[in-house]
Amino acid sequence: DIVMTQSPDSLAVSLGERATINCKSSQSVLYSSNNKNYLAWYQQKPGQPPNLLIYWASTRESGVPDRFSGSGSGTDFTLTINSLQAEDVAVYYCQQYYSTPFTFGQGTRLEIK
Amino acid sequence: QVQLVESGGGVVQPGRSLRLSCAVSGFIFSSYAMHWVRQAPGKGLEWVAVISYEGSDKYYADSVKGRFTISRDNSKNALYLQMNSLRAEDTAVYYCARGDGGNGGGIYWYLDLWGRGTLVTVSS
Numbered sequence: 001d002i003v004m005t006q007s008p009d010s011l012a013v014s015l016g017e018r019a020t021i022n023c024k025s026s027q028s029v030l031y032s033s034n035n036k037n038y039l040a041w042y043q044q045k046p047g048q049p050p051n052l053l054i055y056w057a058s059t060r061e062s063g064v065p066d067r068f069s070g071s072g073s074g075t076d077f078t079l080t081i082n083s084l085q086a087e088d089v090a091v092y093y094c095q096q097y098y099s100t101p102f103t104f105g106q107g108t109r110l111e112i113k
Numbered sequence: 114q115v116q117l118v119e120s121g122g123g124v125v126q127p128g129r130s131l132r133l134s135c136a137v138s139g140f141i142f143s144s145y146a147m148h149w150v151r152q153a154p155g156k157g158l159e160w161v162a163v164i165s166y167e168g169s170d171k172y173y174a175d176s177v178k179g180r181f182t183i184s185r186d187n188s189k190n191a192l193y194l195q196m197n198s199l200r201a202e203d204t205a206v207y208y209c210a211r212g213d214g215g216n217g218g219g220i221y222w223y224l225d226l227w228g229r230g231t232l233v234t235v236s237s
Contacts, residue, residue, distance in 0.1 A: 001175070040223035042158075049208055049227040050150075050158060061225065093158055097212075097221055100163065100172040102148070107157040 002026050002096050006105035012113040019081040021108045023094035028074045031098065038098035041070055041079045044107075045090045053092075054079065086112060115139035115226060117209050122231030125199055135192035135209030135228055143167070143187035146212040146220040149194050151205035152230075161207070162194065166217045177203075199235045206230040 003026040013019040029038045037057035042050040052061045054070035057077055067082040081088055089112060094105040121133040135147070149161040162173045162183040171183050182195040192209050208230045214222035 038221060042224075044158075049229055050224075051227070052223060052225050055213070055223040055225075091157075095158075095160070095223070097223055100220075101174045102160045102163065104158040104160060 001101055002029065002099060002103055004094055004096055004103050004105040006092075006094060006108050008108060009106070010109040010111065012111045013081075013084050014113045015086065016083050017113075019084050019088070019110055021079040021081075021092050021094075021110070023072075023077045023079070023105050025075045025077075025096055029096045029098035030074050037073050037077070038096055039070075039072070039077050040095045040097065041068075042093045042095065043088075043090045044093065050093065081110075084110075084112070117211065117226060117228035119207060119209050119228045119231035122207065122233045124234045124236060126237050127200060127235055129199055130195070130197045131199060131233060133194040133196065133207055133209075133231060133233070135194075137190045137192065137209075137211075140211070140226075141215070142185075142190040144215050144217055146214060146218075146222065147183075147185060147192045148210045148212060148224055149183060149192075150208045150210055150224070150227075151203075152208070153202075153205045156205075159205070163212065163220050164192070165220055166214075170220060172220070196233070199233075201235050204233060204235045206232050 039057040041054040044050045058070045091107045148163045164183045210224040211226040212222040213225040
């Protein structure tokens with residue numbers, strides 16, 4: 001099974017500043033045949049289901065503000081939130097869909113400093 | 114309007130069974146793989162199972178393999194999760210979610226649509 005490890009477990013960032021969340025997979029999720037990284041990011045606010053933010057490691061889902069961006073390849077990935085807004089307070093998860101079981105990271109809780 | 118609505122949750126004793134359903138509307142259900150994902154109280158997300166668009170391929174997390182069965186009825190736009198031999202550690206909110214590989218695009222896709230979940234509590 002591919003193990004997904006996020007860092008940090010929690011972080012506090014001031015409004016308007018940048019938040020950076022890392023995700024590392026225990027093996028590469030880059031599929032060489034199509035050069036795609038099978039890595040997604042989700043946002044979950046309290047009492048709500050997860051919401052897709054980023055897929056293929058760096059493609060922003062329709063309707064997601066452009067302050068959210070994803071980067072990385074192979075085994076190391078980053079979710080960056082520029083100009084943090086109050087509504088960005090949530091738990092963020094990475095997930096690999098390269099091979100079953102489609103594992104999630106443990107989550108990173110983002111708060112306002 | 115796209116909707117995924119889970120039902121069937123409740124309180125059940127250890128060792129008993131429960132069947133969850135997910136009613137889908139607003140998209141061509143038969144073209145998409147579907148997943149179950151769960152979240153124990155105060156914990157993170159755990160992927161549970163996936164079924165291909167036509168129902169022939171099914172994969173499970175090790176924690177539920179042999180106890181849970183995912184199925185679908187494309188004529189009813191419905192996804193199911195049969196849960197047997199339930200344990201306390203199966204207590205969670207269970208979400209159904211769509212894999213975005215439309216037109217029979219396989220199972221290796223991100224989850225783009227989620228239901229609001231149904232709570233299963235396993236307790237004596």
